[in-house]
Amino acid sequence: MTRVDNELPFFFGHDHELFGIHHAASHPGGRAVLLCAPLGQDYIRCHRLYRQLAVALAAEGHSTLRFDYYGCGDSAGDSDEVDWHRCLADTVVAANELRARSGADQVLAFGARLGGSLALAAASAANFDDVVVWDPIIDGQAHAATLDALQDAMRQDTKRFVRPRASEEAAGQWLGFPVNTLLRQQIAGLRAGWSAVPSLLLDSLASAKASDWRELAIRDAHVAPIEPATPWDELSHLETAILCHPLVHAVVAHWREHAYA
């Protein structure tokens, strides 16, 4: 990963509010891939991995677009303005941008964590031909409770702070990022039930079983374990990048071997 000649950073969408990096395919084919980022600290932790995946997919002939939702990354908007429905709308805009840039007939989508949930929720509107997800969030209530607990533990963590911080200083935030009331409600209300079914679910949760994903209507055979387990919700790894070569290999191999009509 030394050359960036085929990687173009740009702003797009209404008022050029969205930031993206387009990885042009080394030998363009008929398919392109949209990478849907997770939210919050998962986004920061996965940035490098998403780049590695984009480079690998582009080398396979898939024109690939990474992008930031409004209020995330380099896109316009403050971090406390993130809105689930705006993320879905941004995903549709990004898919159309990718179609226009690549000329691809088919657009596939990948997402990790809430990025996976977003890819599935937006699949119909974005007209995705296929979706692959990695440890998607399918129980928003449990996810919100986990983030609340982690936030409370973080403010009291004396490895981070000389003294525990007051609860009001940490209120309205999840692991470094502000969370507005609406977004909290939207995420807490997330339930699987999207019409799209992923063709592959990569599972690196230490505690999960294939049957745990049945709410997604996915067959057990389409759930593939990834090892080692990813420390998504471990406070001690809060600022550790998530790198997973087996994940990159699995996604690239899956789309190499499967064609979608």
Added chain:
Amino acid sequence: MRESAFRFGRAGHLIGIAGVPASPCDAVGVIVLNAGLVHRVGPFRMHVDLTRRLNTIGYPTLRFDLSTIGDSGATGESQTRNQQICADVEDAMALLHQQAGCQRFVLVGLCSGADKAHTAARDPHSHEKISGAVFLDGFAYRTLGFKLRHYLPRALDPRRWWRRLARQLNAGGVQENPVFAVAPLPQDVVSADLTSMVKRGLKLCFVYTGGINMYFNHQRQFRECFGPVMADPAVSSRYLEAIDHTYALTGDRQRLVDHIDGWLRHNFPIVHAGASS
């Protein structure tokens, strides 16, 4: 204010976002360097918050990824890491000059970003373009004062002795994982560098936090580490004990952004085009 994305640099290998204020002015350009391996948005998107605030008050900014970090690639040149950093900063200054007309620049860096800002600013000719630097949790050394403040209360507390003994017994001879790290510059070298920077006219802003309290634990330690240069009017220093190393709470980030905003306005006031001097 408008932000634009660029692929730039001597080998077209760097990726960055330039923010240029709407009204033309003669402000210094502010360049924010990577904190560790976090890409240009910074820990918890801090660099985005900072650069956009500075844009609103009139400072052109550039947040970008240094060679091989974040979205930036490598040049293929045979250079040391320090040579790469200096060349990347040169490329960044050239871009901001091209986009906003900036002639002078201030570097901002957190943690290893502060070390990189120091690397660029210690060059004997840096003052020809670099007017200042903001070092966030940068170089620090365990001084005698640090040791007294750190160890004395512990030595006098029997509960700490008990906890230490219990930890050693529980560890059972477990070896710690090897750590690969770059040795920091020696204290006397850093002290001489800072003195040289101030003599060459640079303004320096130090903000250190309780997040590095394993080697820095008091406002006085700035002077203990770096000597009389810290009393120079060109140097501002602040120790924020309650705050963590990467400013994980939104209020803490706001406080830092306010502080840098105030420091810049004080040291590099903006003169808008057409304003009388």
